[in-house]
Amino acid sequence: MENSVIPITNFQLAFTFILVFITGAISSFLKLGLLKPLIWGTIRSFVQLTLIGYALTYIFQINNLWLIILIITTMCYIASRAAVKRTPNVSDYPTVLAFLSLVASTYLVGTIVTTLIISPDPWYSAQIAIPIFGMILGNSMNGIALSLDRLYLEARARASEIEAMLTFGATPWEAIQTSVREAIGAGMTPTINSLMVVGLVSLPGMMTGQILGGVDPREAVRYQIVVMLMVAAAVAIGCLILVVLSYKRLFNKDGGLQSFVLSSRK
Amino acid sequence: MLFEFKDINYTLGNETKRNIIVSGAVKNGEVLIVRGPSGAGKSTLFRILSRLRPGSGGEAFLMGKSWLQIPSTSWRINVHYLAQKPTLFDGTVAYNLAKPFETRVGGQRKLDKNRAKELMKQLHLSLELWNQDARTVSGGEASRLAFIRALLVDPVVLLLDEPTAALDEPARQALYQVLSGWLKEPNHTALLISHNNDYRQLEQLKYLDIIEPSKRRD
Numbered sequence: 001m002e003n004s005v006i007p008i009t010n011f012q013l014a015f016t017f018i019l020v021f022i023t024g025a026i027s028s029f030l031k032l033g034l035l036k037p038l039i040w041g042t043i044r045s046f047v048q049l050t051l052i053g054y055a056l057t058y059i060f061q062i063n064n065l066w067l068i069i070l071i072i073t074t075m076c077y078i079a080s081r082a083a084v085k086r087t088p089n090v091s092d093y094p095t096v097l098a099f100l101s102l103v104a105s106t107y108l109v110g111t112i113v114t115t116l117i118i119s120p121d122p123w124y125s126a127q128i129a130i131p132i133f134g135m136i137l138g139n140s141m142n143g144i145a146l147s148l149d150r151l152y153l154e155a156r157a158r159a160s161e162i163e164a165m166l167t168f169g170a171t172p173w174e175a176i177q178t179s180v181r182e183a184i185g186a187g188m189t190p191t192i193n194s195l196m197v198v199g200l201v202s203l204p205g206m207m208t209g210q211i212l213g214g215v216d217p218r219e220a221v222r223y224q225i226v227v228m229l230m231v232a233a234a235v236a237i238g239c240l241i242l243v244v245l246s247y248k249r250l251f252n253k254d255g256g257l258q259s260f261v262l263s264s265r266k
Numbered sequence: 267m268l269f270e271f272k273d274i275n276y277t278l279g280n281e282t283k284r285n286i287i288v289s290g291a292v293k294n295g296e297v298l299i300v301r302g303p304s305g306a307g308k309s310t311l312f313r314i315l316s317r318l319r320p321g322s323g324g325e326a327f328l329m330g331k332s333w334l335q336i337p338s339t340s341w342r343i344n345v346h347y348l349a350q351k352p353t354l355f356d357g358t359v360a361y362n363l364a365k366p367f368e369t370r371v372g373g374q375r376k377l378d379k380n381r382a383k384e385l386m387k388q389l390h391l392s393l394e395l396w397n398q399d400a401r402t403v404s405g406g407e408a409s410r411l412a413f414i415r416a417l418l419v420d421p422v423v424l425l426l427d428e429p430t431a432a433l434d435e436p437a438r439q440a441l442y443q444v445l446s447g448w449l450k451e452p453n454h455t456a457l458l459i460s461h462n463n464d465y466r467q468l469e470q471l472k473y474l475d476i477i478e479p480s481k482r483r484d
Contacts, residue, residue: 160353167342168365252319254320254338255338255339
């Protein structure tokens with residue numbers, strides 16, 4: 001790979017204050033009350049990204065499989081907590097279920113990509129695995145959050161349909177089929193939609209990054225195709241696993257709907 | 267006894283909690299009328315008996331067998347609850363009538379189309395409804411279709427929660443006519459909630475009054 005990346009010096013980086021200033025000016029001019037969070041956010045992004053830059057350099061040098069697994073699994077845990085927090089219609093949800101769906105989908109799809117498609121040497125090369133797994137994770141996290149929220153929302157809205165199915169002898173899984181399909185669909189839709197417009201409406205971040213880094217756009221596109229499709233697969237798997245793990249929480253031991261699902265009704 | 271429940275125990279109300287304990291039993295062909303003021307917990311009792319929600323105590327028996335020994339899926343078919351507000355699914359009327367036979371347990375039988383159409387006639391429903399979108403039927407039609415669907419499920423015990431609330435007088439009479447025919451078949455019995463005493467043409471009536479415990483003490 002030809003490397004023609006133009007480095008940004010510390011001096012040049014300092015000029016980003018102009019950008020912060022513009023954002024801050026708009027915020028104070030319109031009294032948005034966003035000045036404090038903006039400054040705090042700016043400091044945090046500088047610090048966090050600088051630290052991660054050094055950390056990644058170190059991790060790439062060591063390139064130890066177990067360290068990589070530890071890092072990716074920790075990322076899955078943080079993502080599962082973030083996903084559960086993002087579901088306004090769900091309460092008392094155990095993070096472990098979101099964690100299991102993210103671990104399963106991320107590792108399955110990520111391993112297929114790093115062993116069969118990109119196949120660096122060694123296959124678990126941190127430089128490939130961490131960004132790839134990270135991208136999968138970021139998207140699956142959004143997907144499962146949407147699915148989970150939708151599952152609870154649909155179950156409440158369709159409580160009488162679900163109960164009618166139960167009176168016909170349906171198992172909880174049979175009774176909640178419509179809600180399950182809606183929930184998985186809701187998680188997958190943004191990813192499928194992005195497959196339609198990619199390259200027309202926006203150049204995805206990863207591809208942009210590679211192009212800025214001096215990679216031939218035709219090469220960057222091949223990577224982007226892999227990324228889009230792996231994200232779609234991971235989101236589908238993640239949502240499916242999550243919904244399968246979660247739907248039983250809407251039912252009691254005897255297979256009737258929990259009262260919190262019914263409570264929104266009269 | 268075809269169906270029996272003993273000391274079914276449940277709590278109602280959010281602020282002032284009321285604890286209710288009821289027992290009852292019905293033989294073949296009998297109808298147990300469950301009476302009590304609005305909010306007394308009649309529908310809740312039906313939901314507990316059909317195992318849609320748990321009570322806090324008590325036991326029910328179907329043909330002498332405890333509900334602890336029968337899986338909830340087959341229990342709910344045989345002790346079948348028909349909610350006051352009819353539930354129709356997106357699809358045609360025919361699709362809705364076939365819905366109970368979609369499940370693994372219910373799917374052991376098929377929809378008897380001739381029987382369904384016969385019941386529609388008896389309940390003064392036009393057969394033109396058959397292929398109509400269920401979302402376009404009237405409230406009265408919807409409640410009769412849900413009643414027909416409950417009969418097609420062919421439970422042992424039918425728990426009817428105000429089945430005639432949305433019906434005019436001729437349709438009410440037709441519904442009780444059909445119900446009383448169904449009750450004459452072997453191993454059939456019903457529990458009925460009705461606020462309008464419109465069930466006089468039914469035979470073998472028994473009564474269960476649900477009264478608030480505070481009143482019971484007087």
